[in-house]
Amino acid sequence: MPKTWGLAGCLVVAGAGPVMAHSPVPGIEGFYVGLLHPFSTPSQAVLMIGLGLLVGAFDVVKVRWLLGSFLVASTAGLIAGFGTAEIDATMFAAAFVACAFAALLPGKTALAALGVVAFGGLLIGAASIPDDGPMRDRMFTMSGSLVGANVGLLYLFGINHWIRELYTWAWVPIAFRVAAAWVGAIALVMLALSFAEIAPQG
Amino acid sequence: MTLRATITLLAITLAFLGTAFPVLAHAGDGYGGGFITGFTHPILGWDHVAAMVAVGLLGAFLGAPSIWILPVVFPLVMALGAVVGILGIPVPAVETGIALSAVVLGLMIAFALKPPIWVSAAIVGAFAVFHGYAHGTELPATVNAFAYAVGFVIATGMLHLIGIAFGILVKWPAGRVAVRGAGGLISLAGVAFLTGMA
Numbered sequence: 309m310p311k312t313w314g315l316a317g318c319l320v321v322a323g324a325g326p327v328m329a330h331s332p333v334p335g336i337e338g339f340y341v342g343l344l345h346p347f348s349t350p351s352q353a354v355l356m357i358g359l360g361l362l363v364g365a366f367d368v369v370k371v372r373w374l375l376g377s378f379l380v381a382s383t384a385g386l387i388a389g390f391g392t393a394e395i396d397a398t399m400f401a402a403a404f405v406a407c408a409f410a411a412l413l414p415g416k417t418a419l420a421a422l423g424v425v426a427f428g429g430l431l432i433g434a435a436s437i438p439d440d441g442p443m444r445d446r447m448f449t450m451s452g453s454l455v456g457a458n459v460g461l462l463y464l465f466g467i468n469h470w471i472r473e474l475y476t477w478a479w480v481p482i483a484f485r486v487a488a489a490w491v492g493a494i495a496l497v498m499l500a501l502s503f504a505e506i507a508p509q510g
Numbered sequence: 511m512t513l514r515a516t517i518t519l520l521a522i523t524l525a526f527l528g529t530a531f532p533v534l535a536h537a538g539d540g541y542g543g544g545f546i547t548g549f550t551h552p553i554l555g556w557d558h559v560a561a562m563v564a565v566g567l568l569g570a571f572l573g574a575p576s577i578w579i580l581p582v583v584f585p586l587v588m589a590l591g592a593v594v595g596i597l598g599i600p601v602p603a604v605e606t607g608i609a610l611s612a613v614v615l616g617l618m619i620a621f622a623l624k625p626p627i628w629v630s631a632a633i634v635g636a637f638a639v640f641h642g643y644a645h646g647t648e649l650p651a652t653v654n655a656f657a658y659a660v661g662f663v664i665a666t667g668m669l670h671l672i673g674i675a676f677g678i679l680v681k682w683p684a685g686r687v688a689v690r691g692a693g694g695l696i697s698l699a700g701v702a703f704l705t706g707m708a
Contacts, residue, residue: 350656408586411582412582482577482578485582486581486667486670488582489581489583489584489585489586490585490664490667492585492586492589493588493589493592493659493663494656494660494663495589496586496589496590496592497592497593497596497655497659497663498655498659499593500592500593500646501596501655503597504597
């Protein structure tokens with residue numbers, strides 16, 4: 309029986325033709341590009357991870373408010389839109405603040421965390437404006453960015469929460485705090501580098 | 511695995527090793543080069559290694575909450591030191607500070623000193639500035655800065671973990687002696703760095 313299935317599988321593979329089924333919706337490629345955009349530059353990736361570590365330390369009841377504020381703020385940022393390069397340093401600074409909260413005060417100061425998450429969402433949204441082009445294509449890309457950022461944060465929280473629930477060892481929350489300190493340190497170094505470019509040398 | 515198969519496998523491995531050509535495909539720039547350069551920077555400097563391991567050892571020796579506070583404080587303050595270095599702000603006696611960190615932290619472990627948590631955090635944080643400064647000023651212009659930062663932060667954290675893992679031996683009487691002995695060795699190494707013997 310397995311041999312028959314194997315032979316059938318080989319025939320199917322050998323007889324395969326070019327796939328014509330992709331892109332059923334014209335312009336959908338932009339949506340996929342947008343999905344990955346919130347993780348496509350160091351500043352955005354570090355900010356998203358920092359926010360994920362911050363949000364992941366809170367219980368589910370509070371997290372819905374944090375995620376809700378991120379959704380509203382990222383939408384607002386997308387409408388306001390400044391472009392990535394202009395706010396790179398601000399994103400690193402926000403990532404450092406988020407990581408500092410996650411490392412030093414995890415699961416505490418919910419109001420401050422709400423502010424940090426909302427500000428982070430605003431920056432991620434503002435950095436997700438595509439280059440000039442047809443409005444339809446830009447809308448696809450921006451929709452993808454909005455979904456990518458919000459689903460990305462939801463996944464980061466989910467992974468964080470899942471690990472905490474699955475492994476109840478005392479060192480697991482410590483590991484998250486240490487990870488937040490590492491990511492925060494990276495954000496701070498990158499923040500300095502973004503200023504070092506304009507600082508007088510020598 | 512039978513003896514014959516093991517010998518065959520060993521012979522094939524030796525044949526591969528004996529006929530290997532130099533690899534010319536790796537460039538020392540970009541993300542990969544930046545990460546490797548950053549990752550190896552703390553590891554290839556013995557003064558950094560001694561102090562990083564000492565931070566982990568001290569944290570484990572002091573127990574909770576120091577076991578997590580010190581490895582959290584160190585990278586955050588180290589990054590501030592790197593910022594100072596990258597911005598070109600002069601800091602005197604950086605190498606002396608790095609060597610002293612090994613001496614002081616090693617002595618604290620060797621003599622089983624248990625200061626209040628804020629004192630140990632302040633000591634570790636003060637020394638972290640020197641280590642971060644060295645990483646910041648020695649950032650090569652040709653490598654990817656982000657990958658370099660990721661590399662040296664991860665390497666530093668892993669050295670802390672080695673110290674913590676060894677420091678957990680303090681649960682047992684013989685382990686306590688071993689950990690204090692390691693602290694003594696680290697402080698001696700620090701003296702060697704300080705006097706230029708190593």
